Amino acid sequence: MFYAPDPGSKPLSGIGGNVATNAGGMSTVKYGATKDNVLGLKVVLADGREIKVGGRTLKQAFGYNLTQLFVGSEGTLGIVTEITVKLLPIPLGTPIMGVAFFDDMTKLAKAVTAIRISGVYPTMLEALDGNTMVALDHYEHTTYSDNSGAMLIFKIESSTDESMAVLKELLQKYEAQNVELTTDAPRQAALEQLRRDMLPAVFAGQNHIMEDMAMPLSKLAPMMDYIHDVGEQLGLKIYVAGHAGDGNVHPTIVWPKDEAMPEAVNQALRLMFEKTLAWEGTISGEHAVGMLKNQWNNAELGPDVDQLQHQIKALLDPMGILNPKRKIN
Ligand SMILES: Cc1cc2nc3c(=O)[nH]c(=O)nc-3n(C[C@H](O)[C@H](O)[C@H](O)COP(=O)(O)OP(=O)(O)OC[C@H]3O[C@@H](n4cnc5c(N)ncnc54)[C@H](O)[C@@H]3O)c2cc1C
Numbered sequence: 001m002f003y004a005p006d007p008g009s010k011p012l013s014g015i016g017g018n019v020a021t022n023a024g025g026m027s028t029v030k031y032g033a034t035k036d037n038v039l040g041l042k043v044v045l046a047d048g049r050e051i052k053v054g055g056r057t058l059k060q061a062f063g064y065n066l067t068q069l070f071v072g073s074e075g076t077l078g079i080v081t082e083i084t085v086k087l088l089p090i091p092l093g094t095p096i097m098g099v100a101f102f103d104d105m106t107k108l109a110k111a112v113t114a115i116r117i118s119g120v121y122p123t124m125l126e127a128l129d130g131n132t133m134v135a136l137d138h139y140e141h142t143t144y145s146d147n148s149g150a151m152l153i154f155k156i157e158s159s160t161d162e163s164m165a166v167l168k169e170l171l172q173k174y175e176a177q178n179v180e181l182t183t184d185a186p187r188q189a190a191l192e193q194l195r196r197d198m199l200p201a202v203f204a205g206q207n208h209i210m211e212d213m214a215m216p217l218s219k220l221a222p223m224m225d226y227i228h229d230v231g232e233q234l235g236l237k238i239y240v241a242g243h244a245g246d247g248n249v250h251p252t253i254v255w256p257k258d259e260a261m262p263e264a265v266n267q268a269l270r271l272m273f274e275k276t277l278a279w280e281g282t283i284s285g286e287h288a289v290g291m292l293k294n295q296w297n298n299a300e301l302g303p304d305v306d307q308l309q310h311q312i313k314a315l316l317d318p319m320g321i322l323n324p325k326r327k328i329n
Contacts, residue, residue: 001087004031007286008196019080022072024286026195029116029245030123030157031088033286035071042082043070046317056084069312074288075323077316091157095123096164097188098155100176101148105129105228105240108150109221111174112244115154116217118170120163124155125245126195132202132241136194139201148177152244153195155188199252202239206254209265213276214285215247223279227251230271234264248285273299294329 007013007025017023019041024033031037040054054060054067070077102108105127112125128136133145144151156163171179182188202208215223224240227249231238242250251272253265273283273296283296298306309328313320 002090003037003085004088005034005037008199011196015083015085016080019071019083020073020075021288022286024243024246024248026124026126026192026243028243028248028286029125030121035068037086038067038071038083039086040084041067041070041080043078043080045078046319046322050081051078054084058086072288074290074327076313076327077322079322093158094183095155095157095188096159096181096183097124097153097191098179098181099191100152100154100171100179101144102150102152102174102176104149105224106221107174108152109224109244111170111176112152113217113220114170114174115167116245118166120156120167120170122154122167122245123157124153125243126153127151127241127244127249128153128195128198129240131237131239132198135201135204135239136198139197139204140194142194152176153191198241199250202241202252202254206257207259207261208252208254209261209269210250210252210287211269211272211283212285212287213249213251213272213281213283215249215276215279215281217247219279219281220244220247220249223249223275223281226275227272230268234268236262236264236268238268243285246285247281250287289327291325294325294327297328 004027005018005023005025006027007018007023013023018034019038022034039056039058040052042050042052044050053070070080102111108127112127115122115125128151130145130149133151137143137145156167199210227238227240236253239252239254240249242248253268255262255265276283277299283300284293297309301309313328
């Protein structure tokens with residue numbers, strides 16, 4: 001049996017933090033985020049009571065769904081002290097992993113969108129743009145960025161001849177190059193590690209801010225174009241990577257270590273956030289809202305829901321002692 005959520009930060013993070021942030025990850029495209037894999041919780045409330053919500057069953061109709069209220073609440077409503085997770089049987093068959101290269105992220109995003117609606121059901125569809133590949137090559141001493149502008153790392157469990165044929169057909173249709181498929185376990189582990197090393201590679205030696213928008217899949221490719229245009233317009237180098245299969249992109253903007261954040265970075269973030277909301281995406285897919293993004297609550301949630309969030313916070317934490325100023329402002 002296994003617990004499915006697989007955040008890139010798995011070696012660095014804890015299950016409490018994963019629940020508090022509703023962490024997603026590389027296999028969310030098939031198995032969902034943390035919220036889809038938590039059945040029950042014990043939570044210590046601000047007044048000291050310990051409550052149990054949810055349980056061990058896959059279904060429960062009694063009461064409101066407080067389990068899902070606490071998952072993703074970023075420690076602002078209670079302290080999670082026990083977690084009952086869903087375990088899944090390990091799928092039969094040999095998993096297949098692969099890499100495919102594209103001219104740019106827009107073509108990659110179109111391929112990902114087509115794969116997602118094809119019935120192939122990949123377990124992983126991770127994207128890295130040209131800037132990220134250059135950083136990774138530097139970090140890993142590889143040469144992936146030599147001949148392409150975007151890289152897709154994918155995994156399929158329990159494949160059939162038919163699903164593999166459909167996948168290959170779609171990769172060809174969207175002009176993927178140098179496609180590599182492997183069932184070799186060490187090579188698969190190396191590809192997963194390559195994906196995990198993406199952030200340290202980009203962050204190395206520079207100041208950075210990494211964002212976390214999630215788009216409806218139909219807007220993933222246009223968003224890639226838009227982020228590229230914002231970078232050009234403001235003279236910024238934007239690294240784009242992320243969980244493309246979920247429509248979740250992590251644009252990272254960097255600037256020199258000893259310098260303050262340039263104003264152009266703020267402008268870029270504002271433009272990307274506004275476009276995300278205009279296209280019915282979310283500004284925060286999985287990395288929490290925290291203190292940096294909660295000024296966008298009203299824009300993302302709307303005034304009525306924003307007010308309701310404050311009422312829930314006031315009910316559960318009337319003295320504001322649990323992670324003050326995080327998540328809601
Ligand atoms: C290299 C890297 C890769 C990443 N990849 C991903 C990814 O793929 N997907 C993803 O979703 N995120 C990712 N992240 C972001 C982050 O690691 C995750 O969101 C992770 O879930 C945070 O867990 P943590 O244990 O580090 O929590 P912390 O940072 O320690 O805590 C996060 C918040 O949760 C609260 N909290 C922690 N424990 C509890 C508890 N028991 N009860 C109540 N509140 C609690 C804390 O107070 C804090 O507000 C990545 C980060 C890095 C650095």
